[in-house]
Amino acid sequence: MKLQLAMAVTGLTLALSAALSGHAQEPAKPAVAVAQPVVLKAAHLFDGRSGRMTSPGLVVVQGERIVAIGASSPLPANARVIDLGEATLLPGFIDAHTHIASDHDDNWAQGFYDNMLRFPVEQSFHAARNAKVTLDAGFTTVREVGAPDFVDVALRNAINGGLVEGPRMLVAGHAIGSTGGHCDSSPFPPERVKPAGPLEGVCNGAEQCRLATREQMKFGADVIKICASGGVLSEADPVDVPQLTPAELEAIITEAHTWGRKVAAHSHGDLAAKLAVEAGVDSIEHGSFLTTPTLQLMKQKGTYLVPTRMTQVWVLDKADTYPPKIGAKARAAGAAHQKMFKEALRVGVLIALGTDAAVYPHGLNAREFGDMVDLGMSPAASLMTSSQGSAKLLGVDAETGTLEVGKLADVVAVPGNVLENIRATERPSLVMKQGKVIRGGE
The missing domain is CATH 3.20.20.140 (Metal-dependent hydrolases)
Known part of the structure; x- marks a missing residue:
């Protein structure tokens, strides 16, 4: 009985040692890639909360969130910049x-x-x-x-x-x-x-x-x-x-x-x-x-x-x-x-x-x-x-609906000044959902 117990303990020790040794030899997992920041630029921005237009408009997106907004925001060095020209940025x-x-x-x-x-x-x-x-x-x-x-x-x-x-x-x-x-x-x-x-x-x-x-x-x-x-x-x-x-x-x-x-x-x-x-x-x-x-x-x-x-x-x-x-x-x-x-x-x-x-x-x-x-x-x-x-x-207003820092990057761009031509909403030139460009942005 003592011999059997000793053999079992020895086997368990060897198994654990092999497992730990194998684990130690595994290559380190690669770091999760950080999404490239995206900067959206346009002539105008309607944030959806104030009810007012600001010009020019700028939104900085990292991953699926808005991280900065406004023309004075610093631009990340490696950002993809999408310049939409004479357009209005709006909440999705x-x-x-x-x-x-x-x-x-x-x-x-x-x-x-x-x-x-x-x-x-x-x-x-x-x-x-x-x-x-x-x-x-x-x-x-x-x-x-x-x-x-x-x-x-x-x-x-x-x-x-x-x-x-x-x-x-x-x-x-x-x-x-x-x-x-x-x-x-x-x-x-x-x-x-x-x-x-x-x-x-x-x-x-x-x-x-x-x-x-x-x-x-x-x-x-x-x-x-x-x-x-x-x-x-x-x-x-x-x-x-x-x-x-x-x-x-x-x-x-x-x-x-x-x-x-x-x-x-x-x-x-x-x-x-x-x-x-x-x-x-x-x-x-x-x-x-x-x-x-x-x-x-x-x-x-x-x-x-x-x-x-x-x-x-x-x-x-x-x-x-x-x-x-x-x-x-x-x-x-x-x-x-x-x-x-x-x-x-x-x-x-x-x-x-x-x-x-x-x-x-x-x-x-x-x-x-x-x-x-x-x-x-x-x-x-x-x-x-x-x-x-x-x-x-x-009940989604904490996550989306407005262009604000921390919100999901749900963004639409439409041609021109949308307050001067509300029908421009029918012709979006860019659509972004949760940081992913769905349409436009070429």
């Missing part, structure tokens, strides 16, 4: 209302059937393409407010894992609403299609709606989207009628807030929006028929309006190409929305930029800036709906 744009996981098609019926017939895996390839187009347009962060089959969750994970290029995404999974409502699927014959349930975001009664909320969060939702009223591009439901009861709203919003998620409410109708605001919703999307008292309530409670103005313009222009019921709703919502937006400006409601991408072709998102200016918003205020409004609504 943030869109608080997208559907990147879905496709746009000018032929409403064809797009409807294409989306219905694709396998989720196939649709994920379309989603990746849409994400790249959106990033190239200068949108470095987006909120995806509803997608089928959790394609948005998969896309977010693929972007975070470096498998595809796209903006930072906060996603909702399935939007939540009642049977037959805007968030329910189209009225296919019931013998051919299994009715949707809480997992797919369709719920009736407070407890079902609480379950639907929990299931979206279980499978990866960063935010909860609800359909508080009817919609324009859904055929069966009236556009302005409430589709969730106060008890259902309370169950969804309370559950989401308990889990630290915000809630976005699709609502064209005034009463539906009022009920959602009273229940504590974080944002009202679209808001076509909102009245002054509801807008005042939103201001009082700090509820954001995400107006998706460019979609109203787009849908109104296309109304004659839609099925008759949808066309009629599009004309009614479009006519009301312009008046509502001007009143929201007068009241002073918090506004976050959001576009409803997929209703129009992906990549045109920046039209929203100019469309809001067309209705009386100043160019600086329009830009701030992204850098301040959307950043704060999405």
Whole structure:
């Protein structure tokens, strides 16, 4: 026994000695390479916080962060300098209302059937393409407010894992609403299609709606989207009628807030929006028929309006190409929305930029800036709906949204002086996401 113990100890000693000897002989690991600093120079800079333009503009980037800003900043000796000339440097744009996981098609019926017939895996390839187009347009962060089959969750994970290029995404999974409502699927014959349930975001009664909320969060939702009223591009439901009861709203919003998620409410109708605001919703999307008292309530409670103005313009222009019921709703919502937006400006409601991408072709998102200016918003205020409004609504303002030291280097450059031509946002000459040049910079 003593001999066996001695042999075991000797063997262990020799093994440890060999291991330590081998470890000592391993070559030293090479030092992690430090990214080359990048200096962005342009004639102008709009930092997204002050609301003012400074000239000239200069941003120094190290790795994924901004390390210096302003024309007097010392330039690192080995920096890559990108001189953009007569251009404006801006924070990367943030869109608080997208559907990147879905496709746009000018032929409403064809797009409807294409989306219905694709396998989720196939649709994920379309989603990746849409994400790249959106990033190239200068949108470095987006909120995806509803997608089928959790394609948005998969896309977010693929972007975070470096498998595809796209903006930072906060996603909702399935939007939540009642049977037959805007968030329910189209009225296919019931013998051919299994009715949707809480997992797919369709719920009736407070407890079902609480379950639907929990299931979206279980499978990866960063935010909860609800359909508080009817919609324009859904055929069966009236556009302005409430589709969730106060008890259902309370169950969804309370559950989401308990889990630290915000809630976005699709609502064209005034009463539906009022009920959602009273229940504590974080944002009202679209808001076509909102009245002054509801807008005042939103201001009082700090509820954001995400107006998706460019979609109203787009849908109104296309109304004659839609099925008759949808066309009629599009004309009614479009006519009301312009008046509502001007009143929201007068009241002073918090506004976050959001576009409803997929209703129009992906990549045109920046039209929203100019469309809001067309209705009386100043160019600086329009830009701030992204850098301040959307950043704060999405809860990412500590990391992005403004050009400041320590923030992520999410930067866009557009031609000329953007305050003199807000439509220049539609033609970015450079896009940088987290320190990586995505577009331009040659």
